[in-house]
Amino acid sequence: MTGKPSGLSHGLTNYGDPDFSLYLRRSFARSMGLSVDLLKRPVVGITNTASGFNNCHRHFPELLEAVKRGVLAAGGLPLDFPTTSLGEGFLSPTSLRFRNLMAMDTEELIRAQPMDSVVLMGGCDKTVPAQLMGALSADRPAVQLIGGPMMTGRYKGERLGACTDCRRFWARYRAGEIDQPEIEAIEGNLATTAGTCAVMGTASTMACLAEALGMILPGTAAIPAVHADRLRAAEATGRLAVALIGSGRTPRRIITAKSVENALRVLLALGGSTNAIIHLTAIAGRAGIEVTLDRLNELSDTTPVLVNLKPVGRHYMEDFHAGGGMGAVLRELRPLLHLDCLTVTGETLGERLDAEGAPWVDREIIASAAAPLEPVGGLVALFGSLAPAGAILKRSAADSSLFEREGRAVVFTSLADLSARIDDPALDVRAEDFLVLQQAGPHSQSGMPEAGYLPIPKKLAAKGVKDMVRISDARMSGTAFGTIVLHVTPDAASGGPLALVRDGDRIRLSVAARRIDLLVEPDEMAKRRAAVTVPPSPRRRGYDRLYADHVTGADQGCDFDFMRDVQG
Known part of the structure; x- marks a missing residue:
């Protein structure tokens, strides 16, 4: 073998004979019906986080096919692989406990398998930060594809969206204002399509922050899960994954101290999830970047709240997408942002905003910086x-x-x-x-x-x-x-x-x-x-023990102490 490894020649299984290893690998690959010509192409790995325990990712099989279509059209070979999938409402005791497991799983499979770049398909709350943490540590060219928010439902003429409305109606039920049959009827109308929560919850917040960091295609954070544009975004993401090969645009060049600060500004302007502080701190920690709460306060005092979405406002993610989305938010925040940050497309944030010009914005959904919803951050x-x-x-x-x-x-x-x-x-x-x-x-x-x-x-x-x-x-x-x-x-x-x-x-x-x-x-x-008096610790084994022995505090992102700032 000569030259730099690419495609299937990456990271050969060690049998003591590299040529035999590649020969055997090609033989096994051909058993899957792949042609010799396809096997010569650069390989794009695709993390497939579909699961029967993750309603948010119900549409991922269709998204996966769209990604593969884009990879093939751009001259690559798409190979998907499963990783841990974290369905927020289906994990005990909580999905955060398993975020680090998914991050480790993602990192190790990117490292261990032959791929020139990787598409990270995620959506539900903890999957997006887990994938960014893993991709940063592996530092192979990567682009993320967000699954998108669900559409709202209807009940007696009122729009409903998980899960702010879930909590509102549950509070009324606890107060005796709603009876059992009605809360059951409401339950069936809160989450009616594939996708993540329809409000600016953790999933939507992290999707927007992934765009602010520069790790997804511009304008794709808020596309509803069931919209045709979501499939077109998936195809374009597959094409971009091929273009990333050999570009040098790895996650560590994109997620920097400046882009993390941009993401914090966006978080504050969105009135986004408090969980995002933990996740951004953990993501940044993988690159040796410190996020301090003192700096958060400094940014909060100079960043207005611009987005009128539940739970802070009245509207939903589908409205945010139709009203201008992240592009509109970034343009309003432009004087406060680091515009020289590189994005996954190869352009800087400033170049992106210049190219977009000044499209129409629904000011009922996204306020101007001159007339914000609130003068200081959320x-x-x-x-x-x-x-x-x-x-x-x-x-x-x-x-x-x-x-x-x-x-x-x-x-x-x-x-x-x-x-x-x-x-x-x-x-x-x-x-x-x-x-x-x-x-x-x-x-x-x-x-x-x-x-x-x-x-x-x-x-x-x-x-x-x-x-x-x-x-x-x-x-x-x-x-x-x-x-x-x-x-x-x-x-x-x-x-x-x-x-x-x-x-x-x-x-x-x-x-x-x-x-x-x-x-x-x-x-x-x-x-x-x-x-x-400290009670004796329960006997722990496996991942539970690893978590108990090594998780850090909230101020360090609840990552494992041995995973911070690790690069291979």
Whole structure:
């Protein structure tokens, strides 16, 4: 064998005889009915994350065929391969626990199999960051293809979309406003097509951030899953994957400190998911880029909220696509962005925006920077004695009347405790109290679920209470809303101050001062800490043990400590 490996000659299986290895590999490939001419082409790998446990990816078989069509038309050989698939609502205890598994799976299969470039087909919440993490670590030419959001449904003349409307109607059901037959009817109309949630939840947020980072084709983040343009985008992505071969445009050239900052700006302008902070931090960490909450606050104070989508606004992802999509958002943010960032197409962000000109924008959906929905960004980081390493509040989806106040803590020591007592008529709770959940962070056995959206106690909901200050080390779905302080770090399972909060303690929240403080004297805190007994750890094996031993805190993206800034 001579020359640089390409196509099937990449990474030959080691039998001690490279020529025999290639001969055997070609023989096996020919058993699949591939012609000799096709086997001479450069190979484009395609991650196929379709699964019976992932409704968001139900349309992936059709998308896959479109990608293959584009690869073949551009002179490549498409070979798809399965990886872990993370269906948000089908994983226990939470999909975040398995994001790193999918990232490792994606990375290792890109490394181990013969491919010149790779198309990353993803969509549902944690699949997009997992694929970007894996692709960054493998650093082979890669382009991502987003599955796209679902279309809205209808119920009694009202548009419905998973999952902000899921939560709205569930809150009404808990308050006794809706009976069992009606909530069941609503259940059948919330998610009616293939695709990810129809609102600016985590999946749609990460799709938009993938475009802001430059890792997908321009203008493709928001195309609905069932739209014909989604298939055309898939075909074009296949063509681009062939063009990437030999270009030198690997993920590490595209995902840089500047493009990550662009993505943070976009996140703030979208009023996007709080989960995206964890995911962007983990993605950046794979390239040795630090994302700090102090910098998030600096960007938030100078980035307006522009997008009128649920849960922050009124509209849905299909409206966002029709109203101008990510191109419109990027043009409004242009003075704040790093325009010299390289994108996967080979053009810079500035060149992309120049080429687009100034197309029509629906200002009901995407506001101008001169007349934004909110003058400052959708997310803010809080620090203080309760969260020394920070916490996150989605202020654009919260009740601003609750931003500056002091309250009495009503503490739930675990998810099981929350479930057992939140609706107990005897629960000592008032609307002005702060609900506090412990032991739901990344180091807990629950694995940091989207449980930060603590339900309003039923007896308060029945009286019309719609929002309360809620504090935890858990996450919150990007589709949720409320005055909710999340990702409290260090988490309770790591011995953070959150673990020492007791019923009746006073907590002070000040969004203006970026503070969340536990108003307990240091001597009392020391006594409580001294009295803490650590229960024996349960016996763990396999991936569960790997996760428990190596996951980092929310401030480092909940990645594994040994995976950060690793390049092969």
